[in-house]
Amino acid sequence: MSITWWSPSADMRSAARAMDRLIEQFFGEQVPDSTNSQNPPTYYLPVDIFETDEAYTLVASVPGFKEDQVEVTFEDEILTIKANAEGHKLPGRWLRQERPYGSFVRRLEVPAQVETAKIGAHFDNGELTITIPKTAKPKPVKIQIGTGKKELAAKA
Numbered sequence: 001m002s003i004t005w006w007s008p009s010a011d012m013r014s015a016a017r018a019m020d021r022l023i024e025q026f027f028g029e030q031v032p033d034s035t036n037s038q039n040p041p042t043y044y045l046p047v048d049i050f051e052t053d054e055a056y057t058l059v060a061s062v063p064g065f066k067e068d069q070v071e072v073t074f075e076d077e078i079l080t081i082k083a084n085a086e087g088h089k090l091p092g093r094w095l096r097q098e099r100p101y102g103s104f105v106r107r108l109e110v111p112a113q114v115e116t117a118k119i120g121a122h123f124d125n126g127e128l129t130i131t132i133p134k135t136a137k138p139k140p141v142k143i144q145i146g147t148g149k150k151e152l153a154a155k156a
Contacts, residue, residue: 044106045060045062045083045106046061047059047060047081048060049108054133054134055133056110056131058108058129058130059127059129060081060128061127062126062127063126066085069083070128072128074110074119077109077112079107079108079119080108081106081128082103082104082105083103087101087102088101111134115132115134
């Protein structure tokens with residue numbers, strides 16, 4: 001029988017590596033690993049979102065993707081941005097490949113009070129801008145109060 005020493009730090013390092021893999025699978029790789037050509041990376045798409053009185057505006061940088069490779073949908077208060085691009089086909093062997101390719105999907109919850117029929121998207125120089133107009137807030141209505149007695153008759 002052999003004696004094996006237990007090392008808590010080795011177990012922690014192993015758990016940390018497992019957590020890194022899990023996070024990478026969930027969020028995607030920020031820099032693709034050119035050694036793994038079988039599974040193109042899935043990217044986490046960072047976005048900027050700002051609000052005005054009239055609309056929400058979302059801006060996302062999607063370098064390396066063309067307009068026809070990006071799809072934007074809105075359903076059940078969820079805005080979805082998807083893209084897929086083939087890897088760059090060049091002769092020879094890659095030494096380093098950092099330009100994005102592969103796919104990404106980003107889903108964002110949007111408040112219900114928006115004009116879904118008027119959502120617009122614009123693609124320019126690798127930057128996607130989506131404008132989501134808000135519904136107009138109802139204006140207060142003044143209700144006149146009558147004076148005097150008014151009898152309500154019940155019909156039989």
